[in-house]
């Protein structure tokens with residue numbers, strides 16, 4: 001997570017949206033969503049809110065990029081990432097670019113489909129309904145902390161958790177405003193004793209590239225205290241290293257800041273996560289949602305390195321995780337020696353990059369067989385990307401982005417029904433990953449609900465649907481799409497509960 005001088009680091013997720021700077025760090029078009037949004041380990045995954053907007057290819061996890069510099073150390077993880085709501089393909093995605101000798105592997109892809117099945121065949125990406133199969137849980141606490149062999153502590157489902165359920169909604173324990181680890185000491189000293197105890201109990205890792213000891217000593221030079229002897233200095237440096245190392249290993253990108261959480265920082269990593277973490281600027285809390293149905297007893301696993309890292313091959317992902325967090329990932333995707341997972345991810349990277357190039361800067365055109373030649377081909381490629389994501393078990397913000405792209409291409413083809421269906425799927429995934437409080441995305445114009453309105457507007461213009469009857473103006477404001485959806489979900493959950501009680 002932490003690194004020295006993160007500012008110079010690559011982009012963060014947050015920076016994904018240039019023109020929507022409510023949470024400035026979070027969205028900027030040139031970033032892709034990287035990771036979970038932590039500076040360090042965790043930072044990658046989650047500033048989901050941020051992640052949604054970005055491009056798919058460029059992001060980095062905040063934590064993950066070590067910066068070679070002689071500056072004082074900082075948070076590694078941070079660069080920018082926030083994954084939360086940011087998604088979308090933009091133009092600037094060099095990191096995801098396929099190598100120059102890229103070959104068209106579509107035909108080799110396990111999920112490739114032939115032309116005859118392209119839009120409506122058995123791999124129909126419209127099929128998923130994202131409907132949870134468990135009733136809403138009644139337990140007040142959905143998870144418990146347990147030891148996990150080889151991983152330290154981790155969080156486990158204490159009950160069956162349905163897709164989309166909010167598992168954690170937590171305020172930060174310690175926050176710093178920039179990704180510079182030396183900033184952690186001040187806020188740490190201001191914690192209460194109980195908070196310090198909680199902080200000190202979190203996992204400590206000292207990533208060698210962060211040179212934390214050097215950083216601690218530099219901080220002491222600043223104090224210029226001549227009364228300290230060598231032992232005092234060693235002890236103080238050890239304390240600084242511990243406090244910075246804990247932050248580096250446990251922080252999440254949290255809006256414009258970086259924060260460590262008492263509960264969420266216990267989440268371990270998987271490259272095929274079953275939960276999605278994201279900082280919610282409306283709630284000012286980190287939320288963790290079930291990205292699929294999770295059975296009681298399963299470990300809750302988030303992705304420390306989301307965004308563009310999603311598409312990286314196993315070795316590259318593992319390298320980052322080893323460097324930043326000091327562990328060897330042994331998730332299903334990382335132990336797959338058949339090459340299927342890596343093959344899928346490589347094809348997905350090429351497809352995502354080709355779609356971005358198609359929609360924007362066609363740099364390298366002619367060399368990249370994944371730049372679609374027509375709108376129809378772009379639609380099919382985005383559908384294939386969805387299929388591959390689903391096959392790989394990735395049901396988070398990257399999937400949102402892919403649905404949006406498919407919906408946009410369908411709209412260009414004036415296939416309004418399909419455009420709306422994909423937009424609705426995107427909205428489902430958004431709701432499952434982020435919850436209904438996406439005011440920041442609505443404000444930026446990137447929320448799924450905003451896009452659905454646009455699609456419906458186009459449908460009305462084309463005469464495909466009747467215009468909605470304009471309600472008489474009253475003082476009461478109209479419910480947003482996501483609010484209506486939330487109410488519907490609550491009703492469905494209540495009905496399921498009643499049904500479960502009856503049986």
Ligand SMILES: C[S@@+](CC[C@H](N)C(=O)[O-])C[C@H]1O[C@@H](n2cnc3c(N)ncnc32)[C@H](O)[C@@H]1O
Nearest residue numbers: 151152153203249250265266267268269325327
């Ligand atoms: C944010 S902490 C997660 C909670 C931590 N396991 C604990 O005991 O508090 C990150 C650290 O957890 C461990 N970890 C996370 N995911 C892991 C995985 N998939 N395999 C092994 N260790 C993992 C690594 O030591 C990593 O530095």
